Amino acid sequence: MSHDGTLSRPAIERPDSVYFFGTCLVDLFYPEAGMAGMDLLKQQGVRVVFPQGQSCCSQPAYNSGYREEALKVARAQLDYFPGDWPIVVPSGSCAGMMSKHWPDLFKGEPDEARACQVASRVWELTQFLVQVLKVKFEDQGPPVKITWHASCHAQREMGVTDEPKALLRQLANVELVELQREKECCGFGGTFAVRHPEISAAMVGDKVADIENTGAKAVVSGDCGCLMNISGALEGGKKPVRGVHIAQFLKERTHG
Amino acid sequence: MGESSINFAKASSAALQDQQLRGNFRRAMDGLMSKRAVQFADTAEWNGVRTLGASVRLRALSKLPELLEKLEANCTKNGIQVHWASTTDEANAIVLSIMQRVNAKLVVKGKSMVSEEMHLNAFLEKHGIESLESDLGEYIVQLDEAMPSHIIMPAIHMNTKQIAHLFKQKIKEAEYTEDVAQLTDLARRVLRKKFATADVGISGVNMAVAETGTLCLVENEGNGRMSTTVPPVHIAVMGLEKVVEKLEDVPPVISLLTRSATAQPITTYVNMISSPRKAGEKDGPDEIHLVILDNGRSGIYADEELRNTLRCIRCGACMNHCPVYTKVGGHAYQAPYPGPIGSILMPQVEGLETRGELPHACTMCNACVEICPVKIPIVEIMGRLRSEAVHPGDAVKGAGSHASKAETMVWKGWSMTYASPLAYQFATALLAKLGNAAPASLPLLKEWTNVRSKPRFANRTLHALAREKGIPDV
Ligand code: SF4
Numbered sequence: 019m020s021h022d023g024t025l026s027r028p029a030i031e032r033p034d035s036v037y038f039f040g041t042c043l044v045d046l047f048y049p050e051a052g053m054a055g056m057d058l059l060k061q062q063g064v065r066v067v068f069p070q071g072q073s074c075c076s077q078p079a080y081n082s083g084y085r086e087e088a089l090k091v092a093r094a095q096l097d098y099f100p101g102d103w104p105i106v107v108p109s110g111s112c113a114g115m116m117s118k119h120w121p122d123l124f125k126g127e128p129d130e131a132r133a134c135q136v137a138s139r140v141w142e143l144t145q146f147l148v149q150v151l152k153v154k155f156e157d158q159g160p161p162v163k164i165t166w167h168a169s170c171h172a173q174r175e176m177g178v179t180d181e182p183k184a185l186l187r188q189l190a191n192v193e194l195v196e197l198q199r200e201k202e203c204c205g206f207g208g209t210f211a212v213r214h215p216e217i218s219a220a221m222v223g224d225k226v227a228d229i230e231n232t233g234a235k236a237v238v239s240g241d242c243g244c245l246m247n248i249s250g251a252l253e254g255g256k257k258p259v260r261g262v263h264i265a266q267f268l269k270e271r272t273h274g
Numbered sequence: 275m276g277e278s279s280i281n282f283a284k285a286s287s288a289a290l291q292d293q294q295l296r297g298n299f300r301r302a303m304d305g306l307m308s309k310r311a312v313q314f315a316d317t318a319e320w321n322g323v324r325t326l327g328a329s330v331r332l333r334a335l336s337k338l339p340e341l342l343e344k345l346e347a348n349c350t351k352n353g354i355q356v357h358w359a360s361t362t363d364e365a366n367a368i369v370l371s372i373m374q375r376v377n378a379k380l381v382v383k384g385k386s387m388v389s390e391e392m393h394l395n396a397f398l399e400k401h402g403i404e405s406l407e408s409d410l411g412e413y414i415v416q417l418d419e420a421m422p423s424h425i426i427m428p429a430i431h432m433n434t435k436q437i438a439h440l441f442k443q444k445i446k447e448a449e450y451t452e453d454v455a456q457l458t459d460l461a462r463r464v465l466r467k468k469f470a471t472a473d474v475g476i477s478g479v480n481m482a483v484a485e486t487g488t489l490c491l492v493e494n495e496g497n498g499r500m501s502t503t504v505p506p507v508h509i510a511v512m513g514l515e516k517v518v519e520k521l522e523d524v525p526p527v528i529s530l531l532t533r534s535a536t537a538q539p540i541t542t543y544v545n546m547i548s549s550p551r552k553a554g555e556k557d558g559p560d561e562i563h564l565v566i567l568d569n570g571r572s573g574i575y576a577d578e579e580l581r582n583t584l585r586c587i588r589c590g591a592c593m594n595h596c597p598v599y600t601k602v603g604g605h606a607y608q609a610p611y612p613g614p615i616g617s618i619l620m621p622q623v624e625g626l627e628t629r630g631e632l633p634h635a636c637t638m639c640n641a642c643v644e645i646c647p648v649k650i651p652i653v654e655i656m657g658r659l660r661s662e663a664v665h666p667g668d669a670v671k672g673a674g675s676h677a678s679k680a681e682t683m684v685w686k687g688w689s690m691t692y693a694s695p696l697a698y699q700f701a702t703a704l705l706a707k708l709g710n711a712a713p714a715s716l717p718l719l720k721e722w723t724n725v726r727s728k729p730r731f732a733n734r735t736l737h738a739l740a741r742e743k744g745i746p747d748v
Pocket residue numbers: 534585586587588589590591592593615645646647648649650652
């Protein structure tokens with residue numbers, strides 16, 4: 019169920035090709051999650067195009083109040099997605115930036131219509147796998163207990179709430195235990211973690227405690243910002259729980 | 275007010291170190307969240323009522339000037355005297371002049387956030403008038419010489435033990451007890467005496483109905499009704515946005531308010547005040563005054579996007595659900611209105627130069643937007659204020675005041691790199707190669723690695739991997 023203010027995508031036909039927007043955090047820190055995302059799409063018989071000119075959805079500057087700078091970077095992306103294919107993003111946060119905030123960012127600009135057109139083709143990865151490709155996964159991994167962290171922007175901007183868990187539940191050997199505060203922000207918030215490190219630390223501390231309470235061996239998430247924050251805190255606190263991106267987790271489980 | 279810049283980071287750091295406080299907030303907010311969830315368990319009903327609530331508030335705001343005129347006309351017709359104040363100083367002066375005319379020495383107050391905004395108690399005290407808070411939470415906070423930490427539950431930062439100590443210390447006849455009923459009883463005894471002798475009663479207003487000239491007040495303790503009926507003079511203070519058009523707009527808004535605030539389907543008292551005591555009536559004040567405060571609101575009203583701030587019905591749900599507020603509590607915001615709504619309202623009312631830190635007290639998780647019963651796009655407005663803080667404009671006071679040279683340069687450099695594929699690929703390839711060599715003691719990294727391991731750059735970027743694996747580029 020999508021909440022008010024979130025976008026839900028109207029159903030579309032299964033396309034032959036899709037664009038993949040890697041996001042800057044995936045690019046630098048979690049490229050294997052990006053590759054896994056593309057593999058999952060290819061497994062379904064979809065051709066994946068990765069425009070080499072792409073860089074960033076512009077969210078960091080936009081959220082810091084630097085809208086002109088954000089506009090410049092967002093505008094530079096428009097050229098790289100010329101076809102009509104869907105644009106699949108392995109991050110709810112960047113997907114939310116592109117589909118929800120680009121139309122505002124470009125308001126009154128000469129390329130507003132073009133930006134809106136691109137924005138309207140953006141899908142969060144799990145949303146696309148479930149709603150458009152209607153994937154069915156077969157689990158090939160050993161039994162494991164995991165938990166799911168819901169990214170704020172995936173749930174509240176993209177309206178993605180059930181899709182990732184539906185995918186995880188397809189895996190027969192995976193026991194999914196829900197967090198007590200699944201929907202609560204992990205305290206990353208882009209520059210927030212740097213501007214308010216102590217509050218951010220307190221927030222991720224609560225998140226880690228919640229994860230530990232489930233007894234899970236891994237925490238799966240669809241956003242690299244959250245992942246960097248949560249797994250960084252798990253590692254920093256020497257907790258034996260691994261943080262993993264959902265694309266990578268799904269690929270591991272289905273490819274052995 | 276507002277002269278000095280606040281330091282949210284410092285205040286929140288102190289709050290985080292106070293384990294007692296953190297525990298108090300976490301428990302209280304968890305309780306409120308789960309109780310509220312029960313009230314709005316039916317998603318379809320929730321969507322329906324909040325759409326209705328939002329539209330009532332939007333309709334009122336769309337014709338705000340007209341409704342305010344109507345409110346004044348109808349209140350006047352009913353015998354309620356209406357006063358306009360464009361600043362908090364003016365509002366205080368109006369209240370004082372009424373008091374001086376009736377020679378008031380003692381005032382009892384019902385709960386009112388606008389009076390907090392006016393710093394009315396301190397002002398009256400300066401003029402030799404005793405002003406006593408009669409809402410239990412406000413009374414506790416007043417005894418403690420502190421500020422409310424929540425707009426609905428002013429003393430939520432304290433637990434029973436702390437209150438027991440406070441009462442013992444500050445109330446003459448008090449015996450030490452942690453029994454909540456006995457504590458409440460003690461406060462009631464103190465307050466009852468004051469109600470009987472007060473010269474003036476002050477209250478806030480939850481809604482004012484333009485069509486009928488009626489002031490609506492919701493409360494649970496009966497102290498509000500005491501404040502508005504027992505003393506011979508009643509002064510109500512309200513922000514100018516609190517008007518609604520018709521009587522039938524009241525029930526849906528009250529229902530959203532009470533369910534969002536305290537998870538009650540309705541409060542114990544809903545007071546509808548439409549005139550002073552009439553001939554033959556047994557109770558009620560001889561005079562009622564309504565002070566309508568602007569304090570920057572008409573400026574907010576003038577901007578179509580910022581105007582949505584004025585939809586707020588002050589239910590407090592956004593704070594209860596805010597992961598930052600629930601960690602640091604209300605005092606860290608150093609403002610009468612804390613939490614998400616305070617973070618957008620305070621900078622607009624008092625200016626970005628002193629309150630510009632507040633829109634950054636947020637991870638932009640949107641939990642407040644999801645919960646707000648009148649659908650205020652809080653986070654969007656927060657983003658707008660962040661950008662006003664660095665780009666000079668004329669919509670908000672102090673716009674441009676946070677544009678630090680260094681930060682601007684960083685974002686300029688960032689946009690140059692990220693807008694050029696060549697520069698981007700060069701920079702990221704370099705980072706992937708060398709990034710991990712950065713010492714954890716670098717300024718920003720240091721903060722990060724206090725509780726977290728250092729982020730590790732991958733050996734090769736996704737761009738590089740995609741090229742190697744032959745993933746098509748077009
Ligand atoms: S902003 Fe919304 S949730 Fe917050 S106090 Fe106002 S009405 Fe309630």
